[in-house]
Structures are given as structure tokens and as C-alpha cells.
Amino acid sequence: MEHRIGVQAPARVVWEVLADLDSWSQWNPLYTKAQGKLAIGGALVLTLQLPDESPETIRPVVTDWTPDSLLHWKLTLAGGLVRSVRYLEIDELAEASCIFANGEIMGGLLGRYVAKRMGRKMYRGFAAMGEALKVRAEARWRAEGGNPTSAS
Template sequence: MEHRIGVQAPPETLWTLIADLNAWPEWNPIYSRASGVLSIGAPLELTLALPDLPPRHIEPVVVDWVPHEQLHWRTSVASGLGVAIRYIEIDQVAEHACIVSNGELFQGLLGPAAAKRIQRPLKKGFAAMGEALKAKAEAAWRGRA
């Protein structure tokens, strides 16, 4: 599942917002709490609040990050029988314009069933997060100087 959105701001502006996990609750409608360090293998602490579902505390592990380009983390359940790879990726398409991809891949024996169960809330949540990131980044870019 994925949501993509065009943003009129450079990758650096987007990355500043994405990398500041502690500030996510200020702009991000699906993470009411976020903390951790962006480092491969580092744990994150997130409270995921998808539309129409109760908030859920998760502790994923960072599996990949490249400043100004991408952040990927992995959540595992039932001793690895279900794995979700969450990603936020920035593709620069012009000097001050990007496309942000925001999604999740489900793997393992339990992955497809979990994905089907929360498909609608995830789609709504990813869209809300993308719109909020776009609004915050574009406002920050316009307000620079």
C-alpha cells in the first residue's frame, strides 16, 4: 500500500521534518507520539493512530535511512510470522519539487491477512500523513529567508 504526493519544496526541507521524530505529533496525524534515533538497527517508539482504529504503541527498528531520500523501518509480530516494512521516500523531480512516497509492505505468513484487515485505515492514514507533510513542508519552504 502506498500514497504518493507532489510537494513544492526541496528534499532538504522535507527531510528536516521527517528526521525530527519528536516533532511528528505537531504535524503528523497518524503518529501521536514518536521518538528514537535515525540509525540502522536503532529502535523507534511510535504511537500509531490510524483512522477508525484505536491508537497502538509499536517499536519498529530502522532498517535503512539515507538523508534527504528515505527512511525505512521494520515491525515484526508473532516471532517474525508477520513483518511490515514501513517507508517514506523522497524523489526529487525539479530543483524545488519532490514526490513523497509513503507506504508499507507486508511479508511473512501473517502479513497478507494483516494487510487486508487494516487496508482502509492505512490508505486513509497514509493520505492524511502525505497531505500534512506537504502542507508543513511547503509552508516552511515559503517562509524561509
């Protein structure tokens, strides 16, 4: 499942918001705390807050990252019965606009069950994160002297 949203700010600005894990608690409704290292094999510690669920600490591992472009991590739960790849990707459209896509691919013996059971909440969480990132990146771009519009 995936959520995509247009952002009226350069990919660089969107990346700066994403890469600043320490500030996620200030803007990100899906991951209310984030720590770790953005490097291949880097361990992350995230507090996941799905809508209408209790917060949960997860410990994914970064599998890929490219500044101004993407961050991917993998997570294994329930002794490997649930495996997921989470992706946050920025597609630059023009000098000051891009698309932010965030989603998850689930696998493992119970992956399909978890995706079906939690899919709507996960999508709502992805959408909330995308909307919040859009607001934060456009505000940062405006503060730098850019001119985001209200269109997305």
C-alpha cells in the same frame, strides 16, 4: 500499498520535517508520537493512530536511511507472524519540488490477512500523513523565502 503526493519544496526541507521525530506530534495524524534514533539499527517508539482505531505503540527498527531521500524501518508483530517494511521516500523532481511516497510491504504467515483486513485504514493513514507533511514542508519552505504553489 503506497500513497504518493507532490510537494512544492526541496527534498532537503521535506527531510527536515521527517527527521525531526520530536515534532511529529505537531503535524502527523498517523504517528502521533515519535521517539528514537535515525540510524541503521536504531530503535523507534511510535504511537500509531490508524483512522477509526485505538492508538497503538509500535517499536520498529530502522533498516535504512539516507538524508534528503529515504527512511525505512521493519516491524515484527505476533511473534513473527506479521512482518512489515515501512518506507518513507523523497524523490526530488526539481530544485524546489519532489514526490513524497510512503507505504508498507507486509509479509509473514499472517501478513496478507492483516493487509486485507486493515488495508483501507492503512492507506487512509498514509494519505493523511502525506497531506500533512506536504502542508508542513511547504509552510517551512515559504518561511525560508521559498515560493510553493498550490499545485501538486
